[in-house]
Amino acid sequence: MKERVAIVGIGVTGFSSVSPSISFKELTYTAAVKAYHEAGLHPKEIDSFITASEDFMEGYSIFDEYVPDQMGAVMRPVQTVTADFIQALGIGCMMINTGRFRTIAVEAHSKASNVKTLNEVKAFALDPVYIRPLKENADFLAGLEMKRFLEETGNTEEQCAEVIVKNKANALNNPYAAHAASLTIDDVLSSPPISLPLKELDAAKPADGAIMIVLASEKEAKALCKKPIWIRGISWFSGQGNPWCRDFAYADYAQLAAQKAFAMAGIANPLKDLDFAEICDEYSYKELQHLESIGIARKGEAGFLTQTGVTKLGGLLPVNVSGGSLGVGHTYEASGGMKVVEAVMQLRHEAGIRQIPNAKTGLVQSWRGVPTATGAIAILSNE
Amino acid sequence: MSFKETIQSNIQLSYFEGQIPVNYQYTLGVAGNKFFETLKQKGEFIASVCSHCGVKTIYPLIYCEECFNPIDTYVSIELEGELYSFTKCYRDYQGNTYDEPHVIGLIRFDGIKGGIIHRLNINEKDLKLGIRVKAKLKPTNKRTGGLDDIVCFEKV
Numbered sequence: 001m002k003e004r005v006a007i008v009g010i011g012v013t014g015f016s017s018v019s020p021s022i023s024f025k026e027l028t029y030t031a032a033v034k035a036y037h038e039a040g041l042h043p044k045e046i047d048s049f050i051t052a053s054e055d056f057m058e059g060y061s062i063f064d065e066y067v068p069d070q071m072g073a074v075m076r077p078v079q080t081v082t083a084d085f086i087q088a089l090g091i092g093c094m095m096i097n098t099g100r101f102r103t104i105a106v107e108a109h110s111k112a113s114n115v116k117t118l119n120e121v122k123a124f125a126l127d128p129v130y131i132r133p134l135k136e137n138a139d140f141l142a143g144l145e146m147k148r149f150l151e152e153t154g155n156t157e158e159q160c161a162e163v164i165v166k167n168k169a170n171a172l173n174n175p176y177a178a179h180a181a182s183l184t185i186d187d188v189l190s191s192p193p194i195s196l197p198l199k200e201l202d203a204a205k206p207a208d209g210a211i212m213i214v215l216a217s218e219k220e221a222k223a224l225c226k227k228p229i230w231i232r233g234i235s236w237f238s239g240q241g242n243p244w245c246r247d248f249a250y251a252d253y254a255q256l257a258a259q260k261a262f263a264m265a266g267i268a269n270p271l272k273d274l275d276f277a278e279i280c281d282e283y284s285y286k287e288l289q290h291l292e293s294i295g296i297a298r299k300g301e302a303g304f305l306t307q308t309g310v311t312k313l314g315g316l317l318p319v320n321v322s323g324g325s326l327g328v329g330h331t332y333e334a335s336g337g338m339k340v341v342e343a344v345m346q347l348r349h350e351a352g353i354r355q356i357p358n359a360k361t362g363l364v365q366s367w368r369g370v371p372t373a374t375g376a377i378a379i380l381s382n383e
Numbered sequence: 384m385s386f387k388e389t390i391q392s393n394i395q396l397s398y399f400e401g402q403i404p405v406n407y408q409y410t411l412g413v414a415g416n417k418f419f420e421t422l423k424q425k426g427e428f429i430a431s432v433c434s435h436c437g438v439k440t441i442y443p444l445i446y447c448e449e450c451f452n453p454i455d456t457y458v459s460i461e462l463e464g465e466l467y468s469f470t471k472c473y474r475d476y477q478g479n480t481y482d483e484p485h486v487i488g489l490i491r492f493d494g495i496k497g498g499i500i501h502r503l504n505i506n507e508k509d510l511k512l513g514i515r516v517k518a519k520l521k522p523t524n525k526r527t528g529g530l531d532d533i534v535c536f537e538k539v
Contacts, residue, residue: 020396020398021389021390021396022390026386030386059401116402117477118478119474119476119477119478120476120477123476123477128407128409129409129411129415129529129530130442130499130500130530131500132476133529133530133531134487134500134501134502134530135475135476136472136474136475136476136485136487137472137474137475137476137478138476139472139474140470140472140487143470143471143472144468144469144470144487144488144489144500145468146470147468147469147470147512148467148468148489148512151468151512192473193471193473193484194472194473194474195470195471195472195473195474195487196470196471196473196484197470198470242442242497243489243500244441244442244489244497244498244499244500245440245448245496245497245498248467248468248489
């Protein structure tokens with residue numbers, strides 16, 4: 001990057017399956033106050049603001065108009081991007097790299113519990129001519145992909161279950177997590193079918209929560225913050241958009257974003273150069289597919305790495321120490337944000353009982369969920 | 384929380400109900416119209432053919448995804464293809480559960496990029512990736528020019 005960009009403040013509400021005592025604006029306000037407090041800045045000292053959101057999940061069209069006040073951004077430059085938090089973070093980095101902005105606040109939240117017809121909203125994202133007339137639940141696309149992924153790579157349903165057991169157990173160590181649990185492989189394998197081979201416990205359950213992060217240019221970051229966390233590489237890609245054209249065995253968007261982010265950050269051997277990875281695990285098999293697509297695992301080996309403990313806390317490369325979306329909760333466009341927050345806490349060595357010793361560099365990855373082939377990757381470091 | 388005041392009791396919780404109907408007419412476009420008209424009139428699938436790179440694509444497009452070349456050539460292709468993947472779906476788009484799963488597959492066609500995602504009607508014992516399947520269409524007089532003109536795909 002032209003000028004180094006750092007995270008100088010994080011604010012997170014914590015996540016819960018419902019949040020009836022608070023509005024979505026109050027949720028964001030809570031995260032914003034914390035982030036500004038950490039950064040030592042008043043919102044009037046922030047140069048620009050970005051929210052990552054999707055109108056249908058919010059229940060408003062042109063949702064942009066409903067975001068400024070809760071961030072302290074009235075009469076200020078604000079934009080909303082219909083994308084995951086990590087993509088918004090990338091836009092923030094580019095804005096700082098223009099030299100016109102010193103500080104940027106990036107926000108995302110989930111108020112999924114407000115959506116009474118979540119299944120219909122997901123189905124509304126399906127192609128209206130070529131897929132939606134089948135009238136199936138949108139999760140069927142994940143089932144279709146999972147089947148091909150498992151068959152072609154040799155990974156197994158049991159190994160997918162290992163991902164869930166690991167991530168939900170990791171979430172027991174994360175006070176922010178909404179869906180922590182101590183499960184067995186049999187619990188997962190015997191859970192009700194959604195779209196086989198996809199089962200109930202294979203899919204992350206929604207959660208409410210908000211995240212705010214303050215970015216700063218290198219000069220500002222060093223003045224503001226004792227432990228700036230540097231964004232050393234960041235990229236996003238859209239892969240094959242039409243689901244009927246997809247490969248299913250690997251995630252093209254993740255592979256492309258990884259190549260670019262690794263090149264920016266000088267990562268030659270991800271398994272060796274990274275201390276941890278927060279990988280999109282909205283569905284259990286996606287953690288395995290993403291690990292293989294990113295190049296952390298070879299094709300067909302992600303399940304084996306999971307089963308043999310390589311990706312658990314204490315393993316060679318811990319994956320989703322936070323609990324991931326399976327353990328913390330599926331927060332839609334805030335999903336990448338939850339992972340960035342975990343990475344920042346790990347790199348500041350403030351992650352408590354789930355701290356990875358001497359963590360220096362971590363990877364965070366997001367995917368925009370069914371039916372998309374869009375995802376982002378960022379490499380964060382305390383050096 | 385960052386508030387001076389918080390809700391302290393369940394009986395104080397409140398919410399506002401909101402709903403609004405949203406309805407659309409999705410135009411099929413040049414290529415989509417050609418696909419569904421051919422399906423309706425002739426009972427055939429068509430793929431678009433890029434004159435620049437030679438890639439054939441189903442569903443057809445008026446541009447090539449690979450090289451962005453404009454396309455005006457279409458060819459009829461077999462109704463028979465290969466089962467690339469399938470899933471047993473237990474829930475409809477509203478989350479209601481089925482007593483018996485609907486089996487949905489992605490069918491690829493020989494030498495063609497893309498495919499068709501549709502219902503399968505195949506015995507459990509025959510249901511495997513890689514099997515040959517063929518589209519069962521509605522009778523000509525029942526076809527309306529939409530995805531439901533295909534009833535399902537069956538084992539060849």
